Amino acid sequence: MGIVEGLVSGLLQAISLDVFPYLFIGSVFGLLIGVIPGLSGHFAMAMVIPFLYSMTPEAGIAFLLGAHATVAQGGGLTAILFSTPGTGQNAATLLDGPPMRRNGLGAMAAGAALTSCFLGATFGAVTLALLLPGLQQIVLFFGPPEIFVLAFLALTFVAVLGKKDLTRSLIAALAGLLLAMIGLDNVTNQERFTFGLLELRDGLELVPVILGLFAVAEVFELWVSGGSLAGEKSPALTARATQRQIFQGVWAAFKHWWLVLRCSAIGVTMGLIPGLGSAPAAFVAYGHAQQTSKTKETFGKGNIEGVIGSESANDAVEGGALASTIAFGVPGSSSMAILLGALFILGQETGPNMVTDHVDVVFIMIFTIIIGNFIGMVGGMFLVNPLSRATGIRGGLLVPVLITVIFTGAFAVQRSWFDIGITLLFGVLGYLMKELNYSRAAMLIGFVLGFAVEKNLYLAIQLSGPYFILDPIPLTLAMITIAFLAYNVWAIVTHRRETRGHAD
Amino acid sequence: MTTRILRHRKPFSVIGWLIAIAALAACQQPPPDGAPEKTGAAAYYDGRNIRWIIPYSPGGGYDEYARLISPYLEKHTGARVDVYNLPGAGGMRGANELYNAPKSGLTIGVINGSALVMNELAGMRGADYKIAEFEYIGRVVADRRVLVVSLDSGYTSIEAIMNADERIKIGATGLGGSTYVDAVIVNEAFDMNLDIIHGFDSSSVVRQAMLRGNIVGTWGSWGSAVDAVVEGRHKVVLQSGRERLAELPDVPTAFELVDRMANPDRTQAILSAWESLHEVGRPVAAPPGVPLERLEFLRAAFDGAMHEPELLAKAKSSGRPLNFASAEEMRRVITESTSMPDDIRALFVRAIKGEL
Numbered sequence: 001m002g003i004v005e006g007l008v009s010g011l012l013q014a015i016s017l018d019v020f021p022y023l024f025i026g027s028v029f030g031l032l033i034g035v036i037p038g039l040s041g042h043f044a045m046a047m048v049i050p051f052l053y054s055m056t057p058e059a060g061i062a063f064l065l066g067a068h069a070t071v072a073q074g075g076g077l078t079a080i081l082f083s084t085p086g087t088g089q090n091a092a093t094l095l096d097g098p099p100m101r102r103n104g105l106g107a108m109a110a111g112a113a114l115t116s117c118f119l120g121a122t123f124g125a126v127t128l129a130l131l132l133p134g135l136q137q138i139v140l141f142f143g144p145p146e147i148f149v150l151a152f153l154a155l156t157f158v159a160v161l162g163k164k165d166l167t168r169s170l171i172a173a174l175a176g177l178l179l180a181m182i183g184l185d186n187v188t189n190q191e192r193f194t195f196g197l198l199e200l201r202d203g204l205e206l207v208p209v210i211l212g213l214f215a216v217a218e219v220f221e222l223w224v225s226g227g228s229l230a231g232e233k234s235p236a237l238t239a240r241a242t243q244r245q246i247f248q249g250v251w252a253a254f255k256h257w258w259l260v261l262r263c264s265a266i267g268v269t270m271g272l273i274p275g276l277g278s279a280p281a282a283f284v285a286y287g288h289a290q291q292t293s294k295t296k297e298t299f300g301k302g303n304i305e306g307v308i309g310s311e312s313a314n315d316a317v318e319g320g321a322l323a324s325t326i327a328f329g330v331p332g333s334s335s336m337a338i339l340l341g342a343l344f345i346l347g348q349e350t351g352p353n354m355v356t357d358h359v360d361v362v363f364i365m366i367f368t369i370i371i372g373n374f375i376g377m378v379g380g381m382f383l384v385n386p387l388s389r390a391t392g393i394r395g396g397l398l399v400p401v402l403i404t405v406i407f408t409g410a411f412a413v414q415r416s417w418f419d420i421g422i423t424l425l426f427g428v429l430g431y432l433m434k435e436l437n438y439s440r441a442a443m444l445i446g447f448v449l450g451f452a453v454e455k456n457l458y459l460a461i462q463l464s465g466p467y468f469i470l471d472p473i474p475l476t477l478a479m480i481t482i483a484f485l486a487y488n489v490w491a492i493v494t495h496r497r498e499t500r501g502h503a504d
Numbered sequence: 505m506t507t508r509i510l511r512h513r514k515p516f517s518v519i520g521w522l523i524a525i526a527a528l529a530a531c532q533q534p535p536p537d538g539a540p541e542k543t544g545a546a547a548y549y550d551g552r553n554i555r556w557i558i559p560y561s562p563g564g565g566y567d568e569y570a571r572l573i574s575p576y577l578e579k580h581t582g583a584r585v586d587v588y589n590l591p592g593a594g595g596m597r598g599a600n601e602l603y604n605a606p607k608s609g610l611t612i613g614v615i616n617g618s619a620l621v622m623n624e625l626a627g628m629r630g631a632d633y634k635i636a637e638f639e640y641i642g643r644v645v646a647d648r649r650v651l652v653v654s655l656d657s658g659y660t661s662i663e664a665i666m667n668a669d670e671r672i673k674i675g676a677t678g679l680g681g682s683t684y685v686d687a688v689i690v691n692e693a694f695d696m697n698l699d700i701i702h703g704f705d706s707s708s709v710v711r712q713a714m715l716r717g718n719i720v721g722t723w724g725s726w727g728s729a730v731d732a733v734v735e736g737r738h739k740v741v742l743q744s745g746r747e748r749l750a751e752l753p754d755v756p757t758a759f760e761l762v763d764r765m766a767n768p769d770r771t772q773a774i775l776s777a778w779e780s781l782h783e784v785g786r787p788v789a790a791p792p793g794v795p796l797e798r799l800e801f802l803r804a805a806f807d808g809a810m811h812e813p814e815l816l817a818k819a820k821s822s823g824r825p826l827n828f829a830s831a832e833e834m835r836r837v838i839t840e841s842t843s844m845p846d847d848i849r850a851l852f853v854r855a856i857k858g859e860l
Contacts, residue, residue: 046562050571053818057731118507143716148510187703189679189858191629202594324712341568345822359634414561446521463673463718 003359004023013058014371022094023058023368027067027375033067034074035217035383038207038409040087041071042335049145059348060365064342070122070336070376072315077114080307081106081219081387082440084406089314091444092282093139094214096299096306101229103302107242108387111249113304113311114303114380116260118455119253120312121373122320123264124271125366128326132355132362136326142273144459146469150273151452154284156447156485169442172433176446179204180454187458199418206279208410208419209313209447212426213433213440215406220431222395229391229398242385250399252304253312257330259305260312267313271320280448283441285313297450318369328353505817510539510692523808542582545801548609550582557605557613559598565727566786567613569824576809581802583610594681595619596630603633603793609798617784618647619682626853636838638789639799642806643829643837645727648787649686649744650752652729653721654714655737662756665720666696674843675710675719676702679858681753683707686723686778689859690758692763692851693774702858714738726752730823744782777848780841787834803831 006057014021044067051066052060075086080097081399100109131138142150182193183203195202222229238246240378253260263285270281289309290299299306318335325336348361349352353444355362390398410423458470469478528821540551556574560566566591589662590598595616615638622633651662651674665672676684679702687700699710699718704710710722711732723743726749732738740755747785748757759773765771790799809815810828819826829837844852854860 042562047568049562049568053572106837119780122552140712140716143713143718184678198593198597201630214520337561337564341564346567347821414588418593451705455703458699459713462703477825 006359007129008293008364013190013360014062014367018056019058019062019330019364020371022055022063024375025373026063027372028379029069030067030070030372031074031376031383032378033491034071034076034086034095035078035387036074036079036409037082037084037086038211038405038412040075040089041068042338043412044068044071044337045338045342048197049345052342052345057343057348057361059363060346061348061361062344062368062372064339065365066372066375068339069315069318069369070374070379072311073075073114073117073373073376073380074118074291074383076311077110077383077387080113081384081391082215082402083401084215085210088279089282089317090311091214091279092112092286092310092314092441093307095238095286095310095441096301098218098302100298101388101391105245105302105304106391107237107384108249108252109302109304109307110384110388110401111289111381113249113307114377115250115253116263116308116312117264117315118315118373118377119257119260120264120267120316121318122370123261123312124322125369126319127265127316128319128323129363130325130367132359135323135355136324143463144367145464145471145474147273147452148456148460149469149474149481150270151449151456152480153442153477153484154270154280155453156481156488157451159492165437167438169439170444172438172440173446174450175455176443177450179209179447180450186455188412197418199416203451204447205413205416206421206448207413209426210279210444211410211474212405212423213430213444215402216423217430217434217440219399219402219406220427221434226308227396228394231292237388239385242388246384248380249304254306255309259292259308262292263289263313266314267316267347268320270313271317272323273320273359279314280445281317283445286310286441315373317439322365322366322369323414326365326485349466363457384479406503413456421438430501460481506717508637511705520605520676521604535793545609545798546582548798549801551807552583552610554583554606555583555588555611555771556585556596557602557611557617558587559591559613559820560589563792564588565824566616568822569786570614572818572822572824573809575684576812576815577805579812580805580808589780592625593630596628596633599631599741600630602789603638603791605795606794607791609790609802610796612790612802614642614644614788617787617838618781618841621781621838622685623786625842625844625849626856628856635678636842637792638787639792639794640831640834641788641790641802642810642831643785643787643834644810644826644828645825646745646783646829648726648730648825649682649723649754649782650740651686651690651721651723651742652714652728652733652738652740654717655739655774656717656788657714657720660739660741662761665698665741666694670723671697671699673699673701673723675704675718676700676812677704677707677710678702680856683710683723684858685855686744687850687857688851689774689778690859692855693758693771693778704838727823727825728847735834744777744779746779773848774844775849777841777844777852780837780844781835781852784834784841785829787829 033039045064048064048067071087072089075090076093078084078086079093080101083094085091085094089289097109100106145376173413184191184201191201200214266285266288267281270284286306288304288330290296293299294307295303321336325340407420407423410419413419430440468474534822556570560565570605571833572588578585590601598613599615599620602611620635624635653659659668674687676687678684684702692699705714707724707728713719729738729740733740740752741799743749743752743755743757744761745757748755762768762771805831810826
């Protein structure tokens with residue numbers, strides 16, 4: 001089957017009556033799962049799996065991927081309106097989403113987030129389609145040496161995030177790296193920093209850490225300061241005003257199309273690399289958006305570009321992750337591992353044969369991502385109004401509800417009571433960090449990339465010897481890292497000099 | 505104001521209601537009309553909930569098996585089977601939880617048999633269960649381990665690997681993990697000088713390294729290797745087990761190579777111990793102390809479920825092999841696996857601890 005033929009057949013199947021209803025139900029289900037903090041894409045997919053046994057492969061794929069595609073959109077809404085990341089990949093949205101809400105522009109941020117998610121996912125899906133012919137060479141590009149250097153490059157974005165206070169950001173990032181070391185070390189079989197607790201043997205789970213650092217910390221703040229999430233400045237908007245804001249947000253996302261494109265490209269690239277996941281992709285995209293923005297100073301205070309950048313990256317990741325899954329049957333993320341298992345259940349072969357023999361199935365996936373995200377975008381818009389009204393509720397009523405939902409989400413990941421404690425601990429830590437102006441984003445990046453940096457460095461040395469860094473690709477990437485770092489240090493130094501000049 | 509708040513919390517409450525309704529429906533299912541009155545254990549299980557502990561996350565092989573089998577177990581027990589994922593500590597968290605579960609017979613679990621036996625032998629911290637004390641219900645599948653190599657590597661037979669001039673790189677996940685233990689044990693049994701590179705995050709990353717040509721091959725279960733083999737990218741060069749697998753008629757088992765060794769007795773002893781670990785496979789067990797009547801009922805129900813033609817067909821089409829073994833056989837297998845000669849046991853303990 002040729003690619004064009006497959007494209008047409010895939011599209012026709014995706015919108016046929018046998019498939020589309022499942023796609024629709026899946027997308028709405030994913031959106032709602034995303035709204036609930038702690039429940040993420042692979043949870044939605046795992047819940048769908050038992051239904052697959054009685055489905056045709058096409059319907060099953062649409063149902064499953066639809067549920068997965070919209071999760072980030074739902075999570076973005078929660079991130080913006082409740083300062084609680086609905087899923088891990090929305091953590092970067094917290095940097096500028098909630099400040100916009102406090103400025104009375106919550107609905108606009110939500111509209112922009114939903115749209116950039118859709119655009120990012122579409123970009124990811126289209127890229128996947130374009131890459132199909134040369135997919136295998138591209139995925140094989142990334143081995144331990146390349147991933148090590150790339151992860152390091154991503155780590156240097158910390159410098160950008162912490163431009164205002166580099167020292168504190170570095171402290172936070174390095175503390176994050178230390179947190180990543182907790183648990184059984186794969187290489188030496190030694191337990192590190194577990195204090196003899198069996199629960200810490202597998203290391204800290206990502207979701208409780210994110211929920212604690214960002215969500216619980218925010219709830220604490222609301223509790224301490226009183227008032228409501230919406231903030232003093234913004235009286236509750238009428239439904240019509242909310243609607244108008246949403247469409248302004250949609251328009252803003254289209255207006256920043258160049259930014260969306262660049263951040264989506266970052267997302268796709270990071271998705272291609274197995275094991276990096278979508279949370280760092282969003283942060284890297286955020287850092288890039290800030291770096292290239294004309295209004296750098298307002299980042300973190302409610303700049304819509306920050307929302308657009310991170311949300312377009314976190315859904316574009318899936319296109320990249322899907323690429324390595326399809327090309328070799330090597331899953332790029334935990335969700336993709338579930339997808340792979342599901343494809344097995346549905347009797348579909350993955351790997352090169354899928355691209356040559358079942359290219360229509362690949363296109364069903366591509367169209368599912370695009371259509372699913374479109375449904376998520378429209379469906380999400382209907383959720384904005386009711387949800388944003390809830391942000392007007394005074395803290396005394398909202399805090400208990402939020403705390404219940406957050407802790408349930410933290411528990412649900414592994415059914416672990418211990419994780420509830422972790423969430424609480426990181427909640428206190430996150431609150432203190434926020435009050436004392438330490439970057440929580442820097443800590444999270446350090447935490448997430450710590451694994452990738454350490455493990456891949458070890459493997460790179462084992463496989464290619466200590467001089468792996470001198471191989472052409474790692475060397476090029478290392479040069480870029482150094483240049484990037486140097487530019488930033490230079491920018492910080494001049495920035496400091498300037499502000500000092502002003503003070504004089 | 506109050507009504508407004510209630511109205512706008514809809515997305516949460518709708519889900520809550522759905523869960524509540526589902527739970528109610530589950531509890532209040534009336535017995536089907538005309539069915540014969542159930543007695544004894546059958547009456548006890550009828551309409552109750554069985555919690556089936558899976559010691560790994562949703563989406564993995566263990567989870568897939570459980571979700572594949574649970575409808576048939578429901579049919580044969582009359583109970584509702586809840587698949588309950590308790591990931592952590594390499595499967596030990598779920599096993600500990602199962603070991604200490606209430607003795608009502610309403611909690612069962614599948615366990616990673618060979619890993620649990622080895623962890624107990626090595627006295628690993630966190631192994632708070634006694635593998636011999638579990639009440640076994642039956643086995644889902646036995647492990648068939650295979651050594652796969654990528655076809656691009658140029659090594660396409662075990663002879664070529666054994667006689668290679670360079671040190672061949674074999675990938676593995678964590679130090680002391682099953683892919684690592686297989687590699688070092690076989691290395692030791694045949695005095696091979698393979699370079700075992702561990703520290704890969706998961707078996708899929710190992711496979712990617714094979715594709716890139718960073719390593720030649722890896723150990724793994726036949727179930728996880730079958731895809732790439734069918735597609736013609738990987739080739740199995742050696743398999744565990746005493747008999748060749750029907751799907752792999754041309755691949756020698758490790759036992760077939762014993763005669764070539766200078767000291768065949770030692771090789772045979774190592775391989776026998778290794779094989780007895782694989783035979784434990786993935787058994788379903790209940791905690792010690794469950795009333796015998798309920799155990800017998802569960803065993804009969806599991807036996808029935810595992811022999812449902814529909815399940816067998818589904819398992820076959822989705823590439824998930826089933827090797828049922830009865831509770832009795834499981835007890836024999838466990839005894840065999842835990843009673844290795846001292847020198848062999850010491851060898852395995854060193855392998856698990858990563859000292860080999």
